[in-house]
Amino acid sequence: MKLKTKLANVQTWQEDPGEPPIERTPIQRQTPEMGRPPLPVAVAGEVPAESGDYPGSTEFRYWVAADAMSRASEFWGPLMPAGTTWNRNVDKVLTAQLDSGDDLNAYYDGQGVRFFKQTVAGVTVHSGESPDVVCHEVGHAVLDALRPQFWGVLSAEVGALHESFGDMSAILASLSVGALADEVLIETQGNPTRSSRLSRLAEQLGWAIRQIAPTAVDPDCLRNAANNYFYRDPVTLRPNEPASLLSSEVHSFSRVFTGAFLEALAGIFFQQPSRDGKALVEAGHIMGRLLVDALLATPVVPAMYAQVAAHTLAADKADYDGAYGMALRSAFIRHGILSPSDAVTAAEAAPQHMAAITGATPGRGAQLATITVPAERYGLTESFAVSTPAEQPRFAVAGADPAIGSLTPVDPERAAETFVEDLFRQGRVAVAEELLTPNAAVVDTTRTRTHAITRESSGALVLDRLLFI
Ligand SMILES: [Zn+2]
Structure with missing residues (x-):
């Protein structure tokens, strides 16, 4: 054969x-x-x-x-x-x-x-x-x-x-x-x-x-x-x-x-x-x-x-x-x-x-807790929600303190808010025209937007990811 x-x-x-x-x-x-x-x-x-x-x-x-x-x-x-x-x-x-x-x-x-x-x-x-x-x-x-x-x-x-x-x-x-x-x-x-x-x-x-x-x-x-x-x-x-x-x-x-x-x-x-x-x-x-x-x-x-x-x-x-x-x-x-x-x-x-x-399986995980970011912080017409890294840690560990021992991790809300601030400063957030006040702090840039403020079916605004570069 x-x-x-x-x-x-x-x-x-x-x-x-x-x-x-x-x-x-x-x-x-x-x-x-x-x-x-x-x-x-x-x-x-x-x-x-x-x-x-x-x-x-x-x-x-x-x-x-x-x-x-x-x-x-x-x-x-x-x-x-x-x-x-x-x-x-x-x-x-x-x-x-x-x-x-x-x-x-x-x-x-x-x-x-x-x-x-x-x-x-x-x-x-x-x-x-x-x-x-x-x-x-x-x-x-x-x-x-x-x-x-x-x-x-x-x-x-x-x-x-x-x-x-x-x-x-x-x-x-x-x-x-x-x-x-x-x-x-x-x-x-x-x-x-x-x-x-x-x-x-x-x-x-x-x-x-x-x-x-x-x-x-x-x-x-x-x-x-x-x-x-x-x-x-x-x-x-x-x-x-x-x-x-x-x-x-x-x-x-x-x-x-x-x-x-x-x-x-x-x-x-x-x-x-x-x-x-x-x-x-x-x-x-x-x-x-x-x-x-x-x-x-x-x-x-x-x-x-x-x-x-x-x-x-x-x-x-x-x-x-x-x-x-x-x-x-x-x-x-x-x-x-x-x-x-x-x-x-x-x-x-x-x-x-x-x-x-x-025992872990793919796709695991419940909906994460959200917080509201106030509209006035970035000169927008409406506040928006963001998901926070708010699950319960399994191990009581954190990154190293440069001197000795470990750092105290920030709370999930602060981790989320500082990341949002970074995204706005880097010009990574797409915001629809109608959500901007005349004094909005949305950085004008040609950079690829990784995130966008979008309206959910409930009518609420959320900051969600568009892509990973
Ligand atoms: Zn990448």
Whole structure:
């Protein structure tokens, strides 16, 4: 009997095209299978021929995006609890639109993922041509499938956690592609906490943004996971800073959690019997499983980073009998996500919360409590409601005080109000003309709006999310 073998191959970038001029060589991959449950993906438009494409062509970009969409789906899919589906208004299949207009941007809008292009210094940069960027956006959709509550809650720390999950998705989904893990170990001399093409996220998009706004992103990429940012309560941070400083802006603040994640990943890798590329890929799978299990069960609270960290320690106890506790505690302590004393407290309390972690299901969560923001604060004609991170913490933990011990978390109402203030100052809120008084404090900007004040069927106004960038 003649066996039908699949010979088709496509070309793609390993994890990013890199900074111009492009010196990287595309890699060969088997034609992606995009419809796999539980997280089927697609790329809009006609499917081009599989081979013979070259960087710069529409066909090449199609396969880069298709391969990246499917690698994220294939990484996260097996880790999803039974019954997980895409959320919100995604129509069964998460579809990428590759040419959504002129911008240096990409986003997940609860329907699909969108990518843009812009010509900078003579180079046209397509955000959808970077597997890092594609896997980041799919990461938003994956976390939204797991925890729809995170979408609308007004909290800098929850928003930053979503951004960090996007970056962790980029790192984890690409780790097993081609020889990336081996190359990273060569580049870092066996220590993946060091800066490498794995830790440097979206080098090409970062380069393009730097041509226009030199201090807006890291000097060598969009965001580098190899960093030493130490936790601060975002309520105490400014809403904007140059990239070298931490701000409460969600992408900036996400770097604290992603930095701890990279150290945890490396710590788990160091514990593997052979410290080779295969071991690094295996560490990635362990880390992915711990994150999914922890995030499924974490209540929505103001000190969200510390709460997720404590749940990760409990997930390690439940999934791996605590094998990676030291690696995880070290990473969270070094980045101030847990104080040393809270790391001890969380580890001690972890066994009694294992059942909550193994029993968590996707889409969990009740309606969050809301508060009303007065109309006059922003010069509007009507007050509006916002959701607050007001669930009961499972672990009594918070971020580290730079001096000693832990900070006292702010109450959920203050966490929400300061985030709303940040969004208005950053020009991220879309407000309809008829809601503005002549003296409204709505910043006039061409920036992409992430939030909008909308009227519910009850007639009340709410500030809700439009998209994750
Ligand atoms: Zn994002």
